[in-house]
Amino acid sequence: MAYRQITTDRDGAVATITLNRPDKLNALTQVMSDELVDVFTGIANDDGVRAVLLTGAGRGFCAGQDLTEFEASYRAGDRPDIEAHLERSYHRLIPVIVETPQPVIAAVNGVAAGAGVSLAVACDIRVASEEARFIQAFVRIGLVPDSGGTWLLPRVVGYPRALEMSMTGEPVDAQHALDIGLATHVYPADSFAREARDLAARVATLPTRALAATKRLMRENLGVDLEAALKAEGKAQSEMGQTADHLEGVTAFAEKREPRFQGK
């Protein structure tokens, strides 16, 4: 599939996906959403990829749903079928990102608004440029958070912060995002791209299968009791115990050297 609204790049085991509508702060269209589903689906089946970086071209990360997609119908006094749109778009896209086996890092280079925040919180790790802002913009247009925003955001920043962000729609700047755990690192704008790439390159050297199982367990175990969580950990650990990377990890420890994981 030739992409029109995203670009992709591969550097070793790191795949970078760049939302590429800079003039519109990378607002999400149906085309962009379909392209993202396609590229994430391909990556999930490509064991040569061991880390994914998601970022935006230009000064924005993602301004959320492209509101002009519905402009004609609003101007005509009609109401678009938002639920049908969500099902075609975000209800396919967000699970594909969340369930990507490889670690996915959001490099939030600028403003993230509405579904743009949801994209960021669907990723496993968020780093922010000091120019980033996070805006739960839905309330500003009389809507509720969608695209997973009611499920993902409370899991990242906790219920009270998620509720405040979503009820006020006020921008959260990079420093505040760091304080509340919405980003785990903030970097100066001029070194941001390099710092994000370096992080992805480091993550790509880790035991990829263990990372895949870790993110799946953390997600699934949030909704189960301790007994079930322990059982799921045991099952996953038994699988990890058979991996080449586990053997390499313990061998490297015994030999007092750095491990060289292969993602196998």
Ligand code: LHQ
């Ligand atoms: C945009 C957008 C945008 C189109 C900036 N669309 N062009 C799901 C299903 C159905 C319906 C609704 O929603 C959803 C999920 C959602 O995501 S709802 C939330 C949708 N997003 C928003 O409401 C955010 C709208 N944008 C803004 O509030 C501002 O643009 C922010 C605060 C993000 C950035 O402000 P500035 O830095 O001042 O930039 P700007 O406003 O000047 O924008 C630059 C350009 O990008 C401008 O185009 P132009 O041709 O005039 O230069 C904007 O119109 C365009 N743009 N967001 N969502």
